[in-house]
Amino acid sequence: MPKASKSKRRSVPVTARSAAGAAVPLPPIHVEGHEKVIIDTQSLASLPLVGKLGKSSTETRRRINHFHTLIKEYSKLAAVRAKAPAPEIDEKIECVEREMAQMGGLDWYQKASLLGQCKSRGGDTSRWLVPKLRDLGLHKRGNKLRLLDVGALSCLNYAKERAWVDVVPIDLNSQEPGIYQQDFLDIGKQAADKQAGDGEDDDDDDISHLFKAPFDVVCLSLVVNFIGDPVRRGDMLKQATRLLAPDGLLFLVLPLSCVTNSRYLDDERLLAIAQHLGLEKLSIHHTAKLAHYLYRLSRPATGPTEEDDGQFKKKMLHSAPGRNNFSIVI
Numbered sequence: 001m002p003k004a005s006k007s008k009r010r011s012v013p014v015t016a017r018s019a020a021g022a023a024v025p026l027p028p029i030h031v032e033g034h035e036k037v038i039i040d041t042q043s044l045a046s047l048p049l050v051g052k053l054g055k056s057s058t059e060t061r062r063r064i065n066h067f068h069t070l071i072k073e074y075s076k077l078a079a080v081r082a083k084a085p086a087p088e089i090d091e092k093i094e095c096v097e098r099e100m101a102q103m104g105g106l107d108w109y110q111k112a113s114l115l116g117q118c119k120s121r122g123g124d125t126s127r128w129l130v131p132k133l134r135d136l137g138l139h140k141r142g143n144k145l146r147l148l149d150v151g152a153l154s155c156l157n158y159a160k161e162r163a164w165v166d167v168v169p170i171d172l173n174s175q176e177p178g179i180y181q182q183d184f185l186d187i188g189k190q191a192a193d194k195q196a197g198d199g200e201d202d203d204d205d206d207i208s209h210l211f212k213a214p215f216d217v218v219c220l221s222l223v224v225n226f227i228g229d230p231v232r233r234g235d236m237l238k239q240a241t242r243l244l245a246p247d248g249l250l251f252l253v254l255p256l257s258c259v260t261n262s263r264y265l266d267d268e269r270l271l272a273i274a275q276h277l278g279l280e281k282l283s284i285h286h287t288a289k290l291a292h293y294l295y296r297l298s299r300p301a302t303g304p305t306e307e308d309d310g311q312f313k314k315k316m317l318h319s320a321p322g323r324n325n326f327s328i329v330i
């Protein structure tokens, strides 16, 4: 059974009251050098499931979107606080934290997202990817495809393809025994820490062997938009290219509005970012709600370097009113 890996980041835990008035743990704030501050969604997992799953898919979607807004707000406020702490910022942060807690935290969010994957609501996005992999003839390859499913809500997504696909499903908060609890952005860091004698010496928790060989496919389905900080969204794409084998595939899924209604991102810009990271476009498909992308790593998988940073800053592309601010920064 997979075990949770341990986080080594500094945290400042806080508490608040649940709707029922009981004290509940709230997300610690992690300060990771370079003034980057993120919400530690792992800690949201410990919140009790007090939130309701919507009666209709529209209601569930509305609540999921609101949870995304809270994550973004939290990231922004935490970044302000890291630079210039002030009591009014603390108050605003507590307010956001309280609301997330009242909704049920990450556990509620994941259960609501899983509901969105029901067949009656369109199924999970692997059903789009599998025919593409078959079209590429990858089901006939001699050795099985190694596929890293990031933000996996179920370990059964590729069960029908088990004869030719070996899946490593990971999530910040594992919902099933078959899903490894692992922060995608920490892959590689733990092994480096250990080598430097800095890591915790608990071999039972060590799943680093799973990430030693490169992956043929990395799936980032509805995960990049989960992150509130545009730089960390860029870090996710960079990390994916680092983990891919030569000619490996990146499967990216974003809510459609991230590319059709954003001031800072559209398909063209996303393609420029992907190409900059050594990825070439194989396929794009928009549905009423989602944008699917399949890219292939077309240059040696050495991964992007520090020099890549600063190449794709937040740039206004569409200034019409009513647009959202979703962006990816490299």
Ligand SMILES: C[S@@+](CC[C@H](N)C(=O)[O-])C[C@H]1O[C@@H](n2cnc3c(N)ncnc32)[C@H](O)[C@@H]1O
Residues within 6 Å of the ligand: 041, 106, 110, 113, 117, 124, 125, 150, 151, 152, 153, 170, 171, 172, 173, 182, 183, 184, 185, 220, 221, 222, 223, 226, 227, 253
């Ligand atoms: C909306 S769910 C996506 C579920 C599924 N992949 C899909 O396509 O429906 C987003 C998931 O990504 C996970 N996640 C977000 N950041 C992550 C990270 N850095 N490492 C691993 N999982 C992450 C969250 O915990 C959450 O379960």
